[in-house]
Amino acid sequence: MSEVVLELNEVAIYQKDNLVLSEVNLTINKGEFVYLIGKTGSGKSSFMKTLYGDLPLTKGEGKIVDYDLKTLKEKDIPYLRRKLGIVFQDFKLLPDRSINDNLLFVLKATGWKEKPKMTAKINEVLDKVGMKTKGFKFPHELSGGEQQRVAIARALLNDPELILADEPTGNLDPQTSVEVMKVLQEINKSGRTILMATHDYALLLKYPSKTLKCDGSKVFEVVQKSV
Numbered sequence: 701m702s703e704v705v706l707e708l709n710e711v712a713i714y715q716k717d718n719l720v721l722s723e724v725n726l727t728i729n730k731g732e733f734v735y736l737i738g739k740t741g742s743g744k745s746s747f748m749k750t751l752y753g754d755l756p757l758t759k760g761e762g763k764i765v766d767y768d769l770k771t772l773k774e775k776d777i778p779y780l781r782r783k784l785g786i787v788f789q790d791f792k793l794l795p796d797r798s799i800n801d802n803l804l805f806v807l808k809a810t811g812w813k814e815k816p817k818m819t820a821k822i823n824e825v826l827d828k829v830g831m832k833t834k835g836f837k838f839p840h841e842l843s844g845g846e847q848q849r850v851a852i853a854r855a856l857l858n859d860p861e862l863i864l865a866d867e868p869t870g871n872l873d874p875q876t877s878v879e880v881m882k883v884l885q886e887i888n889k890s891g892r893t894i895l896m897a898t899h900d901y902a903l904l905l906k907y908p909s910k911t912l913k914c915d916g917s918k919v920f921e922v923v924q925k926s927v
């Protein structure tokens with residue numbers, strides 16, 4: 701039987717008092733790769749923010765990796781985010797420290813204590829994204845694509861049950877976007893579940909997968925031909 705990692709029933713998403721999306725119903729099962737597409741301002745980021753607890757869920761029911769979004773408390777949010785790997789368009793690496801130290805910072809902040817285990821984990825995730833030899837570098841010494849691969853490695857540190865990627869290729873040129881996408885595809889093949897918001901239709905065509913579209917304040921699944 702498939703394992704559900706995300707389930708939304710009749711969810712409405714608001715920014716302040718403005719209704720952004722309504723009657724959202726969807727299920728994502730373990731192992732799926734799902735795109736979230738839609739025009740600028742259609743609600744993709746608001747949707748993602750609701751899933752990682754940045755916007756409260758006030759209407760409808762939502763369950764994500766065993767957390768109930770409706771009853772989620774402020775103090776639960778860091779624990780929810782430990783079960784999610786979040787990747788942003790702008791990488792969000794700390795500029796004042798090396799890649800290894802960026803990853804170490806996250807491990808320490810999420811309760812890791814033993815140095816050998818931390819070092820092993822950092823090597824493991826950097827290896828997964830093809831960046832094992834670059835851990836000593838500072839973010840500004842890396843290309844945009846390399847920085848995003850490090851950001852993906854960071855998202856993998858706590859073995860997330862679901863990876864939320866909000867426009868992960870939004871700042872990258874087409875060729876680099878494909879390279880980052882290959883990394884996400886490999887991670888998905890190794891069993892991780894990924895929800896990726898994007899407006900990059902070329903990627904969708906190159907790597908077809910289940911696609912949800914935000915349009916007219918609704919979210920619905922689309923068949924590839926009609927995106």
Ligand SMILES: Nc1ncnc2c1ncn2[C@@H]1O[C@H](COP(=O)(O)OP(=O)(O)OP(=O)(O)O)[C@@H](O)[C@H]1O
Nearest residue numbers: 715716718720738739740741742743744745746747
């Ligand atoms: N912090 C905010 N306060 C109020 N309204 C907001 C806020 N952030 C976004 N909105 C509004 O919510 C709606 C959805 O925006 P959202 O950023 O979710 O869209 P998007 O599909 O992610 O767009 P983009 O592709 O440009 O990032 C828009 O009308 C936007 O103006």
